[in-house]
Amino acid sequence: MLHNIIQxxxxxxxxxxxxxxxxxxxxxxxxxxxxxxxxxxPIFRSFYLSLFDNNLWMPEPQYVGLENFxxxxxxxxxxxxxxxxxxxxxxxxxxxxGLSLFIAILINEKSKFREFYEASxxxxxxxxxxxxxxxxxxxxxxxIGILNRILRALGISGRAWINxxxxxxxxxxxxxxxxxxxxxxxxxxxxxQNINFSLYESAKINGASWFQKHFYITLPLITPTLxxxxxxxxxxxxxxxxxxxxxxxxxxxxxxxxFVYYIYQQTFRYWDLGLGNALTTxxxxxxxxxxxxxxxxxxxRIQYG
Amino acid sequence: MKIKLAKIKEKMGHLLGHAILMFIALIAIVPxxxxxxxxxxxxxxxxxxxxxxxxxEFRFENYLDILNAAPFGTYLIxxxxxxxxxxxxxxxxxxxxxxxxxxxxxxxxxxxxxIFIAQMxxxxxxxxVPNYDVMRVLGLINTRTAMVLPFIASGYGTFLIxxxxxxxxxxxxxxxxxxxxxxxxxxxxxxxxxxxxxxTAFSLISIVIHWNDYFWPLIITETPSVRTLAIGLxxxxxxxxxxxxxxxxxxxxxxxxxxxxxxxxxxxxxxESLMIKSGMKE
Numbered sequence: 129m130l131h132n133i134i135q136x137x138x139x140x141x142x143x144x145x146x147x148x149x150x151x152x153x154x155x156x157x158x159x160x161x162x163x164x165x166x167x168x169x170p171i172f173r174s175f176y177l178s179l180f181d182n183n184l185w186m187p188e189p190q191y192v193g194l195e196n197f198x199x200x201x202x203x204x205x206x207x208x209x210x211x212x213x214x215x216x217x218x219x220x221x222x223x224x225x226g227l228s229l230f231i232a233i234l235i236n237e238k239s240k241f242r243e244f245y246e247a248s249x250x251x252x253x254x255x256x257x258x259x260x261x262x263x264x265x266x267x268x269x270x271x272i273g274i275l276n277r278i279l280r281a282l283g284i285s286g287r288a289w290i291n292x293x294x295x296x297x298x299x300x301x302x303x304x305x306x307x308x309x310x311x312x313x314x315x316x317x318x319x320x321q322n323i324n325f326s327l328y329e330s331a332k333i334n335g336a337s338w339f340q341k342h343f344y345i346t347l348p349l350i351t352p353t354l355x356x357x358x359x360x361x362x363x364x365x366x367x368x369x370x371x372x373x374x375x376x377x378x379x380x381x382x383x384x385x386x387f388v389y390y391i392y393q394q395t396f397r398y399w400d401l402g403l404g405n406a407l408t409t410x411x412x413x414x415x416x417x418x419x420x421x422x423x424x425x426x427x428x429r430i431q432y433g
Numbered sequence: 434m435k436i437k438l439a440k441i442k443e444k445m446g447h448l449l450g451h452a453i454l455m456f457i458a459l460i461a462i463v464p465x466x467x468x469x470x471x472x473x474x475x476x477x478x479x480x481x482x483x484x485x486x487x488x489x490e491f492r493f494e495n496y497l498d499i500l501n502a503a504p505f506g507t508y509l510i511x512x513x514x515x516x517x518x519x520x521x522x523x524x525x526x527x528x529x530x531x532x533x534x535x536x537x538x539x540x541x542x543x544x545x546x547x548i549f550i551a552q553m554x555x556x557x558x559x560x561x562v563p564n565y566d567v568m569r570v571l572g573l574i575n576t577r578t579a580m581v582l583p584f585i586a587s588g589y590g591t592f593l594i595x596x597x598x599x600x601x602x603x604x605x606x607x608x609x610x611x612x613x614x615x616x617x618x619x620x621x622x623x624x625x626x627x628x629x630x631x632x633t634a635f636s637l638i639s640i641v642i643h644w645n646d647y648f649w650p651l652i653i654t655e656t657p658s659v660r661t662l663a664i665g666l667x668x669x670x671x672x673x674x675x676x677x678x679x680x681x682x683x684x685x686x687x688x689x690x691x692x693x694x695x696x697x698x699x700x701x702x703x704x705e706s707l708m709i710k711s712g713m714k715e
Contacts, residue, residue, distance in 0.1 A: 151616070155533035156545065158526040162586035167552050170563030177563070231457060234450045241451070246704055248458040251465065254692045256645035258663040259685045262670060263468050266678060272479050274467055310461065311707075318708035338446065367558040370647040374667055388558045388648070395562050396652060404562040411559045419554055 171412055178406040184399035196406035208382055209390045212297060216386060217365040219301050225357060228309050229350070232316035233342055246317070250310035257307065261374035264303045265290070290376055293383035300371055300384055308364065312357050319353030320346070355426045362418055366411060387411060465689070472496070472682040479678045495683040502680065503672070504657050505687055508665035515580045515661055516643045520636050522581060527590040528632075532620055534591070535598035536606065546595075552588030557649055565652055575655040584643065590635050597631040598624055634706030637699075644692055662688040 178196055180189035200206045235245050252260065267273050268289040276286030289299040323346065331341045347354075369388040372378055378385035378393070385393075391411070395404030467486055471479060475492040499505055533539070534546050557564065564583055565574075573579040601624060609619050625632065650664040660668065669684050696703055 149539065152533045152537040152539035152542075155529040155537070155616075156549075159530040159549065159586045159591065162526060162582065163549065163552060163588075166564060166567065166583040167555060167560065167586065168548075170560050170567055171555070173566070174560065174563040231454065234454055238447075238450060238454070241454070243700075245454045245458055247700055248462045250704065251693070251696070252461050254641060254696050255465070255689050256647070256663045256666075256692075258645070258647045258666050259689045262666065262681060262685045263464055266468065266471070266682065267464055269678075272678070274464075306460070306464070314704060314707045321708065363554065363556060367556045369558055370663075373647075373651070374670065388561075391558075391562065392652075395565075401562065401566075408560060408562045412555065415554055415559060 171408075174405045174408040174412075177401070178409045180402055180405075182401040182405075184401075189402070192402070196402045197410075200403065200406055200410070205382060205385070206390065209385050209387055212383070212385060213365065213368075213387050215297060216301060216368060217362065219298070220304055220365060221358065221361045224305055224309060224312055224361060225354070227305070228312035228357075229316050229354075231309075231313045232320055233346060235313070236317060236320045246314070249313050252307045252309070253311045255307060257370035258374055260303060260307045261371045264299075264306075265375055268299060291380060293380045296376055296380060296383045300368075300375060303371055303375075304364075304368065312361075315353055315357060316350065319350045323349045351426070355423065358422055358426065359419055362422065363415065366415055465693075468682045468689075469686055471679055472686045474679055476677050476679045492679070495679050496687065499669070499680055499684045499687060503665060503669045503684070505662070505665060505669075505684070507658060508660055508662045508688075509691075511577060511659060512644060512661040512663075515577050515646075516640055518577075519581045519584050519643045520639050522585045523587050523590055523639060524632065524636070526585055527587060527594055527635075528620065528625065531591050531594035531598050532616070532624060534595045535601075536603075536624075549586075550588040550592045552586060553592065554588075557583055561649070561652055568653060574653060575659055576653075577659050579653045580646070580650055580659075580661065583649065587639070590639070593631055593635050594628065597628045601627050630706060633702065637703055637706055640695075641692060 177189065179191060179193060181192045181195065182189035231249065235242060235249075238245070255263070267275050270276055270286060270288040270291070273286075273289075275289070279286040287295060290296050327345050327349075328341055331345060336344070366387055368386050369392065372384050372386055372389045373392070376384040378389050387407075388411075391404055391407045394400050394407060463486070470486055470488045472495055473491055473493055474488045474495075475490050478488070478490050481489075530549065534542065534549070568574055568579045568582075571579075573582070605623055605627075606619055609623050614622070645663055646661065647663040647667060650661050651667065654660050654664060657665070657668070666684050666688050670681060673681060
């Protein structure tokens, strides 16, 4: 080993020589430092600190074992938060995936106005979440909002969308769908470019309907993109925060309180760092397990065309 | 006859497709048009009858008013600083790492690659509590630096650029090497020029993401002097608390506009680069 290193050092001009065994690691160091300091070290620190009771008023964290987790899982509000997050996940993912794939297929079959469709459907993606949230607070405004204005014009009486606990969460979900849809349309459009057009031609000759064509050809061949889109959406659904913070502050009556908002409340409002770290631990583990399960179950189905 | 019917049916389907797309395109942009039109009207106009998509009275001073009501100019400069540094730092650390993972052989490469890209699965929202602590220890609370640091080692960027680097034929690198090129020269004259589209794509995505960052600046900033646009708008909303909709919409459009204008001028590059990026083949 040492001999080799010395040999290398002699052969070419040292550590930076082409064959140096250290060199690859040297290339990883800059990125690696940031990764360790701002991603992995914090996570493990959080795992460790989740075992302590700690808040702003305590002089020193106190070891309490799994007490923080016990508190959380006995907290009806935390259960509510998990429920909200699940509703959000189950409510948005199928809609986003179904709609964006459908729109992408439609756009892909058109040549006229194609650029217009792509550009306008993509536009909300560029709107900062904070701005989108503000925009939709205005749209949902019960008196002057455009939504109720249109409904009134149609003879339907509107409601106070984000101020009622029944409609608040679905209203936020609609905003997220509005904002994110275009991004996934473009991703699916890209995936569709890889499908050989002649497959559709022969299906057509064999009398396949539009639906059959896409169910038997498009869907299997687009699976790699589909897996990617599902994973991105799962992560997205656990990150939701901005919209809640601006539009509802978790209300009314915690109807829109979601995981990250709950972390924010516990940690940066009540300064309960022990619970904050326990919540971080739970979220990191949940994210990893969900994503690994999705990858496992879906990657088997990927077909390479 | 049968063929004719099928033709008509196809045509109808085609028209229906256009109708659906038109409708969705409208839903996508009408809210923005409405906000824009509200932002240039006098405040009493929002209580008028009708839908109010097209303004009848104008008041462009709303934009001057918001600049006086909150330091949006400072927010804009801060945003540009934070976004620029984030993207530059990302590219500086990601490109060498992507090169090592794509073209060099070393012990533990696959494990390290997994560790590098697993960062993608850990959004800052999930690890904000310990990261806040790290920033406190480093004395970086309420600084622009703190808004850049956690995003530099992007697993997503490492993954994208590594996939691209992998596709560059070994023979090109070999011949550069025979000409006496070192790693630095190879990166500068072979790898990077041949990967421009993907590097552009990543940079554009990163610009959009960090322009829009709200959560982390909310946690880490305490004074307007370091705040960025998105969080600045959030603060402005709280301070105005629903008083004047035309001003709120002017503020909203003020933070939307720069990216939209940027997009309008680079529309094809944007959409095409997004398309490349999801070409997820090995």
